[in-house]
Amino acid sequence: MQYRPSTMQPLNFPGYKFRIRETSQRREIFDPLRRRFVALTPEEWVRQHLIQYLCIDRKVPEHMVASERGLRVNRMPRRFDLLVFAPDGRPVMIAECKAPKVPLTEEVFFQASAYNLALKVDYLLITNGIEHYCAKVNYQDKQLDFCSDIPEYAVLCGNNLL
Known part of the structure; x- marks a missing residue:
């Protein structure tokens, strides 16, 4: 077992x-959040890149991110890809990862939005590793306000880091 480049598709x-x-x-890749090796699928390749991007480049503490966990939406079991928590424990962003060849359509945003019925986060993020779309949920106007970039952790938490 070693660090080495993958032959998977380069991502953005x-x-x-x-x-x-x-x-x-x-082939397997180590997931630092689940602390184990998981199958290296195209979607997992995207998820692992997003984990690193959030933790390294957007300063999200690793222990404030959950990966591949279950939740119930309208009494139906579902699994989210990534969920970011604020220091006070409230969820602030849900991320849905798709394989690079999967187009990011409205349906993908609807999937993340459906998870949000149970979670009530402030931000939704979808990515296929090539394209990334992040939006702040505007509950008052019942719309999504798209961000120009994925916000840093302090912004995700409303600049109220404890």
């Missing part, structure tokens, strides 16, 4: 080093 993120290994059945 800075270059990061990942722990990748080959088993007899599959």
